[in-house]
Amino acid sequence: MQFKILPIKENRKLNSRYFVLKVPDKSISAQSQPGQFCEIKDLESDEPLLPRPFSIYKVEENTISFLIKIVGETTRNLSQKKTAEMISILGPLGNGFKIPKNKSVLLISGGIGYAPFPFLKNKLQKNGNEIQWLHGGKDKYDIFSYDITNYTEDGSIGKKGLVTDDMPFILGKNDIHTVFACGPNQMLKKVSEICEFYKVELQVSMETIMACGMGVCCGCIIKYAENGEVIYKKACKDGPVFDGRKVVWDE
Amino acid sequence: MQFKILPIKENRKLNSRYFVLKVPDKSISAQSQPGQFCEIKDLESDEPLLPRPFSIYKVEENTISFLIKIVGETTRNLSQKKTAEMISILGPLGNGFKIPKNKSVLLISGGIGYAPFPFLKNKLQKNGNEIQWLHGGKDKYDIFSYDITNYTEDGSIGKKGLVTDDMPFILGKNDIHTVFACGPNQMLKKVSEICEFYKVELQVSMETIMACGMGVCCGCIIKYAENGEVIYKKACKDGPVFDGRKVVWDE
Amino acid sequence: MSNLEIQIGGMKWKNPVTVASGTFGYEYDELFDLSQLGALVTKTITLNPKKGNEPCRLAETRAGLLNSIGLQNPGVEEFITEKLIKYDKYKTNLVVSISGSTIDEFCQIADKLNPYDNIDAYEINISCPNVEKEGLAFGVEAEVVRELIAKLRATTDKDIIVKLTPNVTKIEEIARAAAESGADIISLINTVLGLAVDIETKASRIKNGIAGYSGPAIKPIALQNVFRVAQAVDIPIIGMGGICNTEDALEFLMVGASAVAMGTANFSNPLITLDIIKGLEMYLGKNNTNLREIIGSFKLQ
Amino acid sequence: MSNLEIQIGGMKWKNPVTVASGTFGYEYDELFDLSQLGALVTKTITLNPKKGNEPCRLAETRAGLLNSIGLQNPGVEEFITEKLIKYDKYKTNLVVSISGSTIDEFCQIADKLNPYDNIDAYEINISCPNVEKEGLAFGVEAEVVRELIAKLRATTDKDIIVKLTPNVTKIEEIARAAAESGADIISLINTVLGLAVDIETKASRIKNGIAGYSGPAIKPIALQNVFRVAQAVDIPIIGMGGICNTEDALEFLMVGASAVAMGTANFSNPLITLDIIKGLEMYLGKNNTNLREIIGSFKLQ
């Protein structure tokens, strides 16, 4: 884990909703695993006070990048950052995905849940896994790649429907060892029900509001069922990747 | 008095310290007198909370403008405003200068104290007054015009010294009816002592921290001596122009 | 158009939006028709004229404002002869804020104001942190509040609004004392005690020392206090403290305020009260609801 | 280089900079050598393990943070076996923050920790707003504080730091009770009670309801309280509440704190403590002064 103040190397707008922030880095990347994240703070504005967690999207030679959705103040500010403006980065944080070897795996992403998967896919491939990837969104603006199976609610691209629609079929037909999922809680809950039914391992990446990002403040709790008891896990340290079948999905 | 949300028409940088902000306006200008001011707020940032008072610098056809010195957060933000960005303006506020007729008058300005005087000079001329104007600053960056007598502390432009250095001489030699002064408190205090000695009328424009700008909150008090008693005057409503010989100059 | 009308104490307000004492006056008349507000609240008036505190009286801090005006006002006599008449033309409720340093002073002021029918209510400012001995307001003790409000109640039929300070351990006790002794309405919060240091001069940025803290920074504190008071008493509440926009106002209504007041926000935007009236109207329309459903709709857990 | 060393209670600190309980742990070790701090303060430990409150536990507001962690901690036994040893390697003072819901609980914890020599002081957290009955901390009553500290004093020679809540009418009384009953040091402020409403769900943004408010928004409140306590007692003070930079730290030292602690600011910048140590050094050098001249140099008027 490192804390660095780095200049923006590239800020690429994908559409009105998403952008990719790239910063020069070797050392954080070198330590990073898919599913880990960094806490990023815009150094030009005092507010918000807290840095914000973003999954590591891509690790390339000499750079690390983040795929970001504009939802509030920090993400709006970051979307307007220009090359050479400074941000702070704390990371890598969290546990990251466990990578199986030579298995069939299924990736399910919804919206910005796409972010940690390119890095994950890379590692999965290196470990000889066979990968299917379903991605879903509201509309075409939520679609990032044509090389995967896309679903949109409005049918503007890919199949019309939810990313979970075909999951039972796929899990029923194929010998999937692990499902990896990232996206809105509702989607994750649905995915976990399906995986529970088909008794397939599930690794989900969870989102919560965080402060320290390193397991100190106990602010980022996820409810988790273990041995018939609900316990609290720290999303930033015990997670953000959890066994999706044990996460307690409140309404 | 009006409250308006207006786009920047022009933001002209004079040097690293000063800029002129111009907005389209007819109605505030139409009501304005020299020495009056407006409260301006940058609408793009929540902070500072309070708008800031700025003297009316120039009233031209269809525009009103402000000469601003960068000293803190608001002035820094305003200095970076681009054409068409919005600010709010409340004004005109305050009493303004009393304009004599067909007299000899002396203008003394220090640094940003220059701001209210171009508008004042205009009105003074229209009323047949004969005007001498001494302006002082730390260095050449505090100098705005070569048509007046300039003093700089470092001698980089004009006479080396303080703007008050030659005042006794001028007041002793000439039949000055009124002195108008605007600048740092130390300068105003000195000016008031000289005017007191020569028994010349003195109108000073005072600066204080303000909130409402319209006489409501009682936040902007100036200490004033009247009938042997120290009373409190509201800089925003009773001022900002006061009889400089009655202002109580705390250290 | 949604109906924003509320009944609060003995008054009918055309909307639940008013102003915080000391931050608003008829001077705003030049900018808009003050009759549009649910009520007008005057700056606090005392028995005798008050010169107020030495300047500097204001200091801005992050998301907040410190002030120590020291209740500068012309005293009740001049208020009656010079100011009261200026409020006559507004077709809305008039609340006169009053303060004293003894119970008797409060009663004397009320006695002088009672004959004026255009006054609908008194706001009893027992919370200004700047003038009472030890810097603490005398509104920090429930028993004193009880005695004060009972005495005032006996002098007047006008609505009595008791304005509470947040600078106490158990605000519920003060609120209950006010309600039980005859207050019609509670308003809160007054400013929070605060201090800012000028590290150059090693002195307070406010000449008088400790000051009153207001603005967005105190909003969570205000909401917390309004909620607790709403749980403790049955009389209506006017909520304030850092309200800057319609969403803020809704938070206060939800935790139990029947009306809201803007203070510091008037300085940032002198039309903020109108903006919030419009905002509330739009919110109610859009959500197809009414004020009664909103007020107190917050559930703690 | 300026000498930042201070004597505080029975401890020597290499500089007057520490961390606020609950916001910092040995996890920061990965980022810098924690031995550089004047002292380390642990998260609050209770007798038995505490699961803490239901999420959501955090909500950011303008210039502030609301939290309701609910003192989640493994309990004193596990703290001793698992955590205490991790602090061994740091060449600085170790302060263990402890809390209980009865006086006896506090004493039991101290009894268990007393044998460990690497603990230099206890910080007695009587101010956490989240766990005590009625939402009020039991540190709001001077008599209870007096009894608690007297009992604890009898059990230990380690320094006793009493951490005060600002959510009281007269903080001086609590501070005096602590000092008179044997506290060596006072620390303040703990969080201010606050609430934020999610207007969509009409529920608290923090699941547990009323929460603790920290960050820059509370700085004027903290300064005001530190100043008042510094006037009331002679024992040293550790000041905290919204400190974000060297200037903020200087404000606290000037109003009478002998040392400062950063809480929420650690989240914005995990190296903030080092930045402030460097900043203080530079300030003292530049102004050719020393800590003794700065501490308490503020004049109220």
Ligand SMILES: Cc1cc2nc3c(=O)[nH]c(=O)nc-3n(C[C@H](O)[C@H](O)[C@H](O)COP(=O)(O)OP(=O)(O)OC[C@H]3O[C@@H](n4cnc5c(N)ncnc54)[C@H](O)[C@@H]3O)c2cc1C
């Ligand atoms: C481990 C982790 C990895 C993440 N990875 C990415 C990523 O790769 N790309 C990306 O765009 N976003 C990611 N997020 C979500 C991202 O952190 C939030 O979108 C961001 O914090 C919003 O900040 P803001 O200031 O723009 O919005 P705010 O104004 O703070 O919030 C806007 C809305 O988002 C909600 N929100 C705020 N913070 C979070 C949070 N941490 N988790 C969930 N909801 C939140 C708020 O409640 C509010 O409704 C991740 C979150 C976590 C915990």
Ligand SMILES: Cc1cc2nc3c(=O)[nH]c(=O)nc-3n(C[C@H](O)[C@H](O)[C@H](O)COP(=O)(O)OP(=O)(O)OC[C@H]3O[C@@H](n4cnc5c(N)ncnc54)[C@H](O)[C@@H]3O)c2cc1C
């Ligand atoms: C009637 C009046 C007319 C003015 N006319 C002009 C003008 O034409 N051009 C111009 O550049 N400035 C003018 N000023 C001063 C201007 O208002 C301040 O420079 C401005 O408020 C600083 O805001 P800021 O946020 O940039 O700085 P801040 O960060 O608020 O303050 C920076 C420094 O300036 C001091 N300061 C803040 N506000 C004031 C104030 N109102 N008066 C004096 N000192 C203050 C602060 O104490 C601090 O030391 C005028 C002030 C008044 C009262």
Ligand SMILES: Cc1cc2nc3c(=O)[nH]c(=O)nc-3n(C[C@H](O)[C@H](O)[C@H](O)COP(=O)(O)O)c2cc1C
């Ligand atoms: C400049 C100023 C003057 C004030 N004067 C008074 C007053 O005279 N009487 C009073 O009861 N409250 C007074 N207050 C407190 C406000 O009425 C209000 O309770 C407080 O500011 C919190 O609201 P806000 O955050 O919206 O400003 C004053 C506040 C400010 C900022």
Ligand SMILES: Cc1cc2nc3c(=O)[nH]c(=O)nc-3n(C[C@H](O)[C@H](O)[C@H](O)COP(=O)(O)O)c2cc1C
């Ligand atoms: C997330 C969080 C957890 C905290 N936990 C504790 C705690 O366990 N014990 C305690 O005494 N104070 C706790 N506090 C209070 C801080 O120690 C500190 O008193 C307060 O936050 C004010 O300082 P700040 O504004 O610098 O954060 C906590 C504060 C925060 C923000």
Ligand code: FES
């Ligand atoms: S964010 Fe602090 S423990 Fe997870």
Ligand code: FES
């Ligand atoms: S600024 Fe409010 S009275 Fe002058």
